[in-house]
Amino acid sequence: MVEGAAAEVIVEAADEETVERAAEDLANLDPICAAVHCGCMGLPQELVDHIMERLHDDLRALKACSLTCKSMFASTRHLIHQTLYLTLRNNRGVPTHHPGRGHSDTELRFLSFMGKRGFLQYTRQVHFHMGHVFAPDFLLPHLGQLQSLDRVHSFTIEACDALLWQSHHDTIFTHFYPTLTSLTLHRPLSHYRYVLQFALQFPNLQNLCIEHPAGSEWIRPGLITPATIDVPPPLRGHFRLVGVGVVRWPTKFSYELPSGINFRSVELQGVPRNQGQKIVRACAGTLEDLAIMLCGDGTHRVSCSSHCAS
Amino acid sequence: MVRTESRVPLIAQANLILTGNIQLVYLDYAKNVVLRRLTFRLPFSHVPALPVKLTVTTIPTLSSLLFREFVLELGKLPSQFTRSSSTYWGLWDKIDRFFDEKFAERTDFRVVIRTGKLYDRETFQTHVKERFPLSARRGRIHFETSYSIDQHWR
Numbered sequence: 001m002v003e004g005a006a007a008e009v010i011v012e013a014a015d016e017e018t019v020e021r022a023a024e025d026l027a028n029l030d031p032i033c034a035a036v037h038c039g040c041m042g043l044p045q046e047l048v049d050h051i052m053e054r055l056h057d058d059l060r061a062l063k064a065c066s067l068t069c070k071s072m073f074a075s076t077r078h079l080i081h082q083t084l085y086l087t088l089r090n091n092r093g094v095p096t097h098h099p100g101r102g103h104s105d106t107e108l109r110f111l112s113f114m115g116k117r118g119f120l121q122y123t124r125q126v127h128f129h130m131g132h133v134f135a136p137d138f139l140l141p142h143l144g145q146l147q148s149l150d151r152v153h154s155f156t157i158e159a160c161d162a163l164l165w166q167s168h169h170d171t172i173f174t175h176f177y178p179t180l181t182s183l184t185l186h187r188p189l190s191h192y193r194y195v196l197q198f199a200l201q202f203p204n205l206q207n208l209c210i211e212h213p214a215g216s217e218w219i220r221p222g223l224i225t226p227a228t229i230d231v232p233p234p235l236r237g238h239f240r241l242v243g244v245g246v247v248r249w250p251t252k253f254s255y256e257l258p259s260g261i262n263f264r265s266v267e268l269q270g271v272p273r274n275q276g277q278k279i280v281r282a283c284a285g286t287l288e289d290l291a292i293m294l295c296g297d298g299t300h301r302v303s304c305s306s307h308c309a310s
Numbered sequence: 311m312v313r314t315e316s317r318v319p320l321i322a323q324a325n326l327i328l329t330g331n332i333q334l335v336y337l338d339y340a341k342n343v344v345l346r347r348l349t350f351r352l353p354f355s356h357v358p359a360l361p362v363k364l365t366v367t368t369i370p371t372l373s374s375l376l377f378r379e380f381v382l383e384l385g386k387l388p389s390q391f392t393r394s395s396s397t398y399w400g401l402w403d404k405i406d407r408f409f410d411e412k413f414a415e416r417t418d419f420r421v422v423i424r425t426g427k428l429y430d431r432e433t434f435q436t437h438v439k440e441r442f443p444l445s446a447r448r449g450r451i452h453f454e455t456s457y458s459i460d461q462h463w464r
Contacts, residue, residue, distance in 0.1 A: 273333035280339065285343065288345060291349035292337070294351065294356060
């Protein structure tokens, strides 16, 4: 099966320049040099890397390939570990000395587990879906490991309580600031202003997905509106806003987006017309691609990560 | 797996209105000067409920000179198409006429019909060509298959 998958990719790439270049490189190498450098099946490492890159989103194939030889092991490792899933299931797979839930040291033990084995250096995307609210208490005991994630470009959070993060913006996530370009907030809690402020703290943010906001109307007095943030992030990639199932849509949500948004691609679903119109107009000079979902039950979900990663 | 047949247009329209999602059909694109592609993602049963509203409101506001692609991404298709094309598509020929007039000089303008797996591809494509006769004649209809659509609409 592994051979089949690899062979398929080789056939796909067969008419491309890569193969010609690789063949030329091979021809130029003397037999001894070729024997040392040829990684796998007589193919140069560059070609093996190229083939593995083609399989980047097929985790099963990557894992299978990684078991075949040292060459493929080396070229698949960063792809296998590029996405860090902080999920309940992964957490349960890591043994702990503190049985039972609620111990803050063990809540994110999968993160420490991966960190101790040196896998966090490969992480480019982080998914947080632990079955409970994303709050500082769970991250603080693992801050060292979290801050070693310094090349993450995509962050997906389930049930982010943005209010609780308000006083941690410039501390906990600063190592994400230089590289983070995509943020997905699924079922974010708190008032929409806190949600927007949480998102807008990332200075290089280009893609933003907010799905099923579940926040209350309650707000602390004195909070500045997101629209007045001095230097908003560029926001020139993809914007996805899903409001299906939102009982009381915040009436000013779209009106408080920063004025400088330049999204090129927008997806809207279950958003009131006036707010959808506001977003479409706000991006008037840049919007090239607009998708509107007209589905009935709200079960239609398009993965944002594929858009965000592109 | 046999899927249920498309509902009649009135039921589709009622569904769409009840869910509130219909509102987003009414956006005004007059100021979107670089819009290239407009996509509507909807269940196939909702298709006949849209065209009149689209003709009257949304589509005439498409003012971008760069507009090149109108995409219908359809989910939950029936396994068979036993009725006439107008039952499934309603008055989409009005939209077709509009496209033909508005984009007559844009040779690269195209209408993309994107679906998941089709059990009766031939009838489906025949129906589309019946409802978009002018675009079909100009070779502007493009059919695309994306298996992820089935997963999303499951």
